[in-house]
Amino acid sequence: MKLLLELFGAFAKIGLFTFGGGYAMIALIEDICVERKKWIPHEEMLDITVIAESTPGPIAINCATYVGYKRSGMAGAIAATVGIVLPSFCIIFLISMFLNSFLDNRWLASAFMGIKLSVGILIIDAAIKMIGKMRKKTLPCIIMSCSFIAMLLIDIFALQMSSITLMLVAAVVGLAVFRMKKHPAKEGNAR
Amino acid sequence: MIYLDLLIGFLKVGLFSFGGAYSAIPLIRDVVLSYGWLDDEMLTYMIAVSESTPGPIMVNMATYVGSSQAGFLGAFIATTAVVLPSFVIILLIMILLKKLLNNPYVQAVLRGMKPCMVGIILATGIYIITLNCCGNPKDFKLNAMSTVMTIILAVIYFGSRKFLKKGISPIVLIVISAILGILVYGCF
Numbered sequence: 001m002k003l004l005l006e007l008f009g010a011f012a013k014i015g016l017f018t019f020g021g022g023y024a025m026i027a028l029i030e031d032i033c034v035e036r037k038k039w040i041p042h043e044e045m046l047d048i049t050v051i052a053e054s055t056p057g058p059i060a061i062n063c064a065t066y067v068g069y070k071r072s073g074m075a076g077a078i079a080a081t082v083g084i085v086l087p088s089f090c091i092i093f094l095i096s097m098f099l100n101s102f103l104d105n106r107w108l109a110s111a112f113m114g115i116k117l118s119v120g121i122l123i124i125d126a127a128i129k130m131i132g133k134m135r136k137k138t139l140p141c142i143i144m145s146c147s148f149i150a151m152l153l154i155d156i157f158a159l160q161m162s163s164i165t166l167m168l169v170a171a172v173v174g175l176a177v178f179r180m181k182k183h184p185a186k187e188g189n190a191r
Numbered sequence: 192m193i194y195l196d197l198l199i200g201f202l203k204v205g206l207f208s209f210g211g212a213y214s215a216i217p218l219i220r221d222v223v224l225s226y227g228w229l230d231d232e233m234l235t236y237m238i239a240v241s242e243s244t245p246g247p248i249m250v251n252m253a254t255y256v257g258s259s260q261a262g263f264l265g266a267f268i269a270t271t272a273v274v275l276p277s278f279v280i281i282l283l284i285m286i287l288l289k290k291l292l293n294n295p296y297v298q299a300v301l302r303g304m305k306p307c308m309v310g311i312i313l314a315t316g317i318y319i320i321t322l323n324c325c326g327n328p329k330d331f332k333l334n335a336m337s338t339v340m341t342i343i344l345a346v347i348y349f350g351s352r353k354f355l356k357k358g359i360s361p362i363v364l365i366v367i368s369a370i371l372g373i374l375v376y377g378c379f
Contacts, residue, residue, distance in 0.1 A: 015245060017245060025247070051284060053209075054209070054301055055209075055277060055280050055281060056208050056276055056280065057205050057206075057273075057276055057278075057280070058215075058247035058248075058249045058273075059247075060246075061250070061278065062277050065281040065282065066285065070285070077281075081274065084246075085250055085270060085274055088245055088246020088250050088254065089254050089266070091245065091251075092246075092250075092254040092258070093254055093258050093263070096255045096258035096266070099236070099240070099259075107373055107377050110373050110375070110376035111373050113372045114369050114371045114372015114375065115235075115369050115372060116239070117320075117323055117340050117341045117344055117372075118344050118365055119242075120235075120323060121320070121341070121345050121348055121364065122242065122364065123213055123216060123312060124316035124317065130213075131313070134305070139302070140302070141306070143307050144306040144309050146307075146310070147307040148313050148314045150314075151310060151314035151315065151318075152317065155318040156318070156328045162225070163221050163311045164203060164218065166311060167207055167304050167308065167311075169307075171303045171304050174299045174300050174301070174302045174304065177303075178295065178296070178298075178299035
């Protein structure tokens, strides 16, 4: 029980003090779970980061679930995950009650009109960073260009197609290319 | 039924957002626009609020959308839904399938999905900037003030990396843009 509370407390602290999510949180998680509490060794932290990158969902949640489960099973996983979500849940819930009345204020409304402009820049910056980390090979580059063009067309013409459909298509392409590379002769014969 | 819609909508977001906070933004945009929960304007405000408050951006967005549509229970359902897929997947990997991620077929699927996600994010960023500067593509009209301000902000944000080691953080950019917004839109 003490360990559960400790897990909850540690991850609540991480949830409360990291802004911007994602990688900023990994640094703090590493600091607390590896350096101070010694819950997991450093090498395992690297493994977690790799797993977190290959699984969907917020990276911080992936880390919390992993460390919690590792230290005290299912209960630990729940304690750590709830811990990391709870602070932002409370803060955003409070904000959601006031945001609309905030926007009636002339000064805050114009502040938000400025803020709106920086959001697009931040999204593009995130995309550029991801392109930098991407493998520079033919297949990823083609998939990326196609999904970029498709998504732009979907947005411009307000098409009723979800980006999830695009991702599923890309998953099928990934599989198909893998099969073709693995059994080139068979594929050739079949045709 | 709003609770069911929130549950399904945010389960989808949680299940398909590979590769960090910003990958969830196009998916969330998809969901909130198709159900009519938020418009693009409100959505960009919320991205900024999520970026400037602690915690994972995805969770913040889910809580906000849930709360604005269906109060506390809505916030609870949306937040749980966005967290649940990654929670379950990590547990499955740890308990049953330690080798799952090394499976060549899983790797092949991920090799397809990750670059696709990057393209989607890039398109979303460019589209949001176009919305700010030129309005809806159906009635295209250049907004000179917004365009100039966007360029100034981009120069500040990317240019700061030349002079500072890591450049300014997203929160600092948001604060600068808020001040610029008050000066330009508030005072004129």
